[in-house]
Amino acid sequence: MPDDRDNRFASEEGTEKYKGIPLFHGMSPEELSDSLAHLDARKRSYRKGTFLLRAGSTTRCMGIVLSGSVTIESTDLCGNCTILSHIGPGGIFAETYACLEKEVLLVDVRANEDCVILFLSTECIKNQPSVPESWQYKLVRNLLMISARKNLLLSGRSFHTASRTIRGKVLAYLHSISLQTRSDAFDIPFDRQQLADYLNVDRTALSKELGKMKREGIITFRRNHFGIRPHYMDEIFP
Amino acid sequence: MPDDRDNRFASEEGTEKYKGIPLFHGMSPEELSDSLAHLDARKRSYRKGTFLLRAGSTTRCMGIVLSGSVTIESTDLCGNCTILSHIGPGGIFAETYACLEKEVLLVDVRANEDCVILFLSTECIKNQPSVPESWQYKLVRNLLMISARKNLLLSGRSFHTASRTIRGKVLAYLHSISLQTRSDAFDIPFDRQQLADYLNVDRTALSKELGKMKREGIITFRRNHFGIRPHYMDEIFP
């Protein structure tokens, strides 16, 4: 075990610093205190590189990054380690596993740098109180929003990477952005390398395919500004 | 507009038939009635093939399939239509979009056969009551469970399809199952075609790669029963 210490959260401690955390959004100071008390809140410190949670284990706690940052990693059977996401201050992790019963973690959570984590037990949201407290309701409601938001990102990516060809992935992605912005021209939030990583393809192969699509008149782009030919499908299927 | 009719839900109507619906899990008859009343529940019927929701639009309602079934579909810029999922009686759809504000749908929802849908407005969970009712708490709590469960499935698939090679996808998938079952031998819930679809690869290419891996001694399989060589990574990285 590393040098982390268990620190039972003292409710007398100030709650101002938790104001910006999405999980506690919309809570009064009293509701925040109630939450922390009932969630069996514990602070723990970790040194860079140590594991907070391991794949194959289970957890009844979710974690909130108070300082520093953690990475969500996955190691396959060959030992290849992939960083799935990076979570900084205010961010939450393992909430999906903590909300469900006995789900085995498929990923590792590791300290990307020295960090302080607030662990919160989800026991109290698993029982069904006859008269729910306002802090309970708001907590679960906030969790739902966080979960739904993550859901949207995941299903989007799952859809964008579904096609077997680079062209298909690019078109699926650009089509989504087009629907979201309700426009045929838009900026994307990725550079080439990031877009390639997002679509799970090689960067140079992506550049080549983008160039080909531009020559064919399907899309236009310059840096991270893209345009798609409107009604492209109408021309292909007249 | 098709032949669907708006039917304001009458709270006097029996609630027994809603008992098995996950969204209403753990609710008393009174809580169920309260929910239906406050959620502005409306029944609508659709003929096979008609669209319930269209990509590019927004919705403040989630839908519950009371009878029949619907498909979640996606149409790309080239007109290729992909069926993303199939939702039968008791199933819920569009809840992610309905819970978040003004999110544009990236998929179509279409009647797979003649069906009856219960639409529920999510307005009442968006405001923050000072004293939450028990039906409100249970509803949001159930939504959270549904969302978290879906989240787990989505992140799993996203991870399993991340590798660029078929072998990598297969190993990622089998490793997950191995962690979940805490075993080196297990049955998978897919036949070859379904596994290929899940991993976004060609079925015959999958069969070939599986055969190659078996010859190399990495895995064993027979039909849908698979085994992985324990500590495979230790041998590769001694």
Place this chain on the structure above:
DNA sequence: TTTAAAATGTGGTAAATACCACATACTTGT
């Protein structure tokens, strides 16, 4: 049991992609 139907495996080939090396363009700081 026999037959049909479905699931799975295999071979061959064209197409797509990853990967490498490197050229060009753009950005930033001095």
Place this chain on the structure above:
DNA sequence: ACAAGTATGTGGTATTTACCACATTTTAAA
């Protein structure tokens, strides 16, 4: 303006995969 560093594009090649046709095995039905 210049240089250094980063981002992006291109050419060539080996690898991987999709796709087709078809063999084999397994399951279901008659």
